[in-house]
């Protein structure tokens with residue numbers, strides 16, 4: 001069903017008591033506008049969104065109004081994405097991760113998903129989670145530090161995916177929170193003049209939710225009641241755009257800032273093109289950054305998406321805030337087309353694992369139920385690891401095949417050149433033969449050098 005992306009903006013509380021000398025942002029219902037200090041609105045700087053949250057608003061309210069529907073729809077089989085966008089230090093991480101007193105969108109979503117699943121008695125669920133960051137335009141696995149520089153692939157079965165990313169099958173919210181905490185340790189943070197704990201990477205926490213009707217059969221001819229729903233939920237905390245003059249960045253921070261700004265610029269371009277409507281959609285530059293490629297489905301595709309744009313209220317940031325509002329108002333014009341994802345093949349992990357689990361259940365009959373559940377979870381995770389390992393090996397084999405083919409092509413090209421040269425030597429006049437022989441020797445030498453390098 002075609003529907004607009006849901007967009008909200010959120011003002012964070014001011015960080016200093018500094019009083020404004022010229023302008024301030026006023027929030028009224030779902031509208032935010034810039035006013036002169038004595039109250040006159042500044043013409044042309046007034047925007048309406050699905051929601052506008054002022055500085056007193058809690059994460060609980062943001063979740064309830066903006067994100068909950070996307071999360072619940074993911075349990076029902078729709079892809080979903082929620083992300084926070086805004087300049088550095090405007091409250092993105094606060095919104096996504098929250099504080100001990102007011103947990104953020106990610107924690108609330110995790111709890112809500114397991115709560116909702118418990119309420120659904122006629123379906124069986126399998127949930128796996130992964131956590132990645134895009135740091136300096138490279139994808140790293142936050143659950144497994146050894147998995148670095150991962151590549152994005154696309155297949156008919158899996159759509160766009162990150163190959164080799166560790167996934168963990170999970171049974172309850174506490175497990176997920178623990179995993180998130182372990183991933184958080186690996187995330188790149190750094191201090192800048194604007195934020196003592198500034199995110200230096202974009203992070204994507206992903207939940208894949210598979211479910212099937214409890215009565216459906218495990219194998220054989222698949223009827224429509226056998227369809228397995230598979231949805232992907234992305235919860236994204238972007239790094240913030242920054243002005244080098246304000247962050248005081250140099251060295252590593254400067255390099256990070258350049259990558260952050262570049263990928264956010266590509267995201268802005270994608271949003272801009274999509275907001276121009278279907279006619280101008282000829283080419284959307286999703287492939288210009290890893291971020292937009294991973295979020296491709298969420299932007300104009302088969303997904304329900306909500307975006308929260310965070311704003312710094314201080315007058316000194318008024319230009320950045322205007323930029324964020326412009327981004328938000330463009331995003332509001334994007335239409336997505338979400339549908340329940342049902343598959344009838346063996347692509348769903350749930351189907352592949354079903355038989356083995358039945359077998360294990362039989363073997364463990366009579367044992368206590370929590371032991372059984374632990375064993376099943378362990379088995380499922382082991383099977384998932386083998387699958388990932390196999391996927392990695394397949395990718396490596398594919399790479400190897402490609403470079404082998406390239407090597408063979410190079411050899412053929414060189415042989416052709418050699419044959420051409422030798423025929424010229426035999427046909428041409430004797431005075432140039434010395435030159436050709438020299439060229440011939442040179443080619444042979446360069447050919448054997450390149451062979452050495454490759455091997």
Ligand SMILES: Nc1ncnc2c1ncn2[C@@H]1O[C@H](COP(=O)(O)OP(=O)(O)OP(=O)(O)O)[C@@H](O)[C@H]1O
Nearest residue numbers: 012013088089090091092093094195198199239240
């Ligand atoms: N709505 C809010 N209520 C209370 N404190 C907030 C709120 N938003 C942000 N803060 C505080 O402001 C500071 C900066 O917020 P945060 O780190 O979330 O910004 P950010 O946009 O993620 O920055 P960066 O892009 O640099 O990572 C933090 O100390 C955070 O606790």
